[in-house]
Amino acid sequence: MAQQRTVIRGGHVITMDPVLGDFPVGDILIEDGRIVQVASSIGIIDCEVIDARGHLVLPGLVDTHRHTWQSLLRGICADWTLGDYYFGIRLGISPVFSPDDLHLGQVLGGAEALNAGVTTILDFSHTNNTPEHSDAAIAGIKDSGVRAVHCHGFFESSPTGTKFGPHADRLRDYRRLVEAELSDADARVTAGVALSEPLGLPWQDTLNEIATAREHGALMVNHTGCVWGSPLTFGIPELDALGLLGPDMVHVHCNALTGHEWEILRRTDGKVSISVETELNMGMGRPVFARCREYGIAPTLSADVMSLNSGDLWHQARLGLGFARWDATHELNIAGHMPEAVVSTAKDALGWATVNGADALGMSDQIGSLKPGKKADVILVGGNSFEQHPRLDPYGTLIFQTTAHDVRTVLVGGEIVKLDGRLVHHDLAELGRRADTAAREIFARVEATGAILPGTPPGAWGAIDPMAQGYLAEARASVAAVR
Structure with a gap:
């Protein structure tokens, strides 16, 4: 040839x-x-x-955490908190998405990434309401043309009326997906797993998700330590005690982690993804550039949710570098002094979006720099x-x-x-027209359910804290059982 x-x-x-x-x-x-x-x-x-x-x-730039499907929900979260996002998107809008919606959202989101020079994404796909949705998500990201680690999520968006079946059915279906669509490790779209937030579901389910991912050699991604005052999204010490953390995990956000938990991530070679726009706008705390410097962990960047953020990494790098510099000099300024040099450079920021991102996805030998081979x-x-x-x-x-x-x-x-x-392969005007039509239909279906978005209950996270506390007790019991 x-x-x-x-x-x-x-x-x-x-x-x-x-x-x-x-x-x-x-x-x-x-x-x-x-x-x-x-x-x-x-x-x-x-x-x-x-x-x-x-x-x-x-x-090409590398995005380490993108909910690509949410390109059909562009900007709806402009004035929402993280709690509003969880109840409004994850539990409110996600259940009414059809497989066709999911396919279109993936195509639109992948094309948007390519248009901005983002050639590789970690596709955090957690609207798998049925096996047909799962198939559509993979087909859509493939049709977009972007390189992706498709991290299939097991999250149940309709906990009181599941359309899928028990959690074990989701794990079995993932095996089907890998065998049918994601078995080629050298393909443009490869297999990953998006863990359901630890301590947001029974502890054994979390352990089973991790085991399923490793059975297939799949990269894992997890929303980690991003809900203040609740165990939800934590569990780092418990996973460490069971020997389950490692370099095949991308930990997203991490704003509320303690120094002890950061030391665990460092020791286990965990990767960290920072979603600057989301974290600053949704009340999640300081983006963790300083923590990454302190513990010697290479920061990476992610556009996260198109339901709020811009879909490129130029914004994330610019905002991230500005925040990192402010964060490093804030106390100095308060003490009446000025910095003599910047803490991070523009080249550092480009590294966050290229070589660091490639390393986090386990692809540093394949992408991230312009090196022969x-x-x-x-x-x-x-x-x-x-x-x-x-x-x-x-x-x-x-x-x-x-x-x-x-x-x-x-x-x-x-x-x-x-x-x-x-x-080359997408008509942006036509994609835009289709997206407008799909969005109108999605929100008509939401309205037909009687839901008023975002639908956040009083106290938001406090409403689910008893559940998370119960799952934390399960996690600690599992650790005690092996000691």
Whole structure:
């Protein structure tokens, strides 16, 4: 079979590889979907050429936690707390989603990621109301064209009227999904598991979810330590005592973890995903950049919920870097002093969204930097917008100036999925029309149930705290039984 060869020529190449460094003018040779060579000049002409002059060329961005399906709910959570989100989205809107809604949400959300230069996402998919929903979620993310670890969730959105069956049925169905759709570890979409929040369901169910994930070698993701004053989303010491934590777990948020729990994550090589927009807007506490520095854990970024946030990582990196700098100097300022240097740089922030993200997903040997041998997930940033000229500091331009509009060309595994500012495989106008129609129908179904959104009960988390306390007692009993 003839090789498919492409040269990206003449751009300012930011490899994010510590050995290769950057090339103010450089070329990248791609063969059969992988990077073969990065150099100042590559003298090959018998191939497809992408003219990158005037552009920054860098690795595709990596999002470590995105509820892709919520692209159909864009902005509804603008004035909601985390409690409103839980009761309004997870328990209110999610139950009325149809498989067709889920498929469309996945396509729209994946296309949105690609449009912004996010080539890989951890797809946290937890609206699997029936096996048909699960099939639709996988089909949709595949149809979008984005690279994804599809983390299938076992969460029950209709606890008083399940359409699925017992929790064990969900685990059995996951085995079906992996065998039928997610068995190829080298495919663009691979298998993962989104754990139901620990101490939000019977402890044995949590243990069974972890066992099922490891049975299939699946990456796990978990909302961790993000509900203050409740055991819900915790359980770190108990999981550690049972030997169940490890580098195959991405812990999202972590705002309320204690120093002891952070030390456990460090010791077990846990990965951390920070959703800056969500955490600052929904009352979840400080994004944990300082904690990551303190415990030597590499921070990563996630867009989280399109029902609130922007769907790109440029916003997350910009807001995250600004918060990290403020957080590091706040006490200094109060004491009457000014900082002499920034605590984190624009290049650091780009690392959060590239090499760190790839490592968190267990894909550092495949993506995250422009190194020969890796998959050719590459983006070109530039164009004629005001914020791209003059370009005095490439990293500063990327983190503080760039938007999705400035992402001109995107390759995933060497395949061009966005070219000269337009997605190749998606009609955005048509997707938008379909999304508008689907959203109207979804909210009509919510209204027909008599629900008034967000439907948060008085006391919000206090309403479910007795349940979480009971599951915490189960967890501690399971630890005591093995000691």
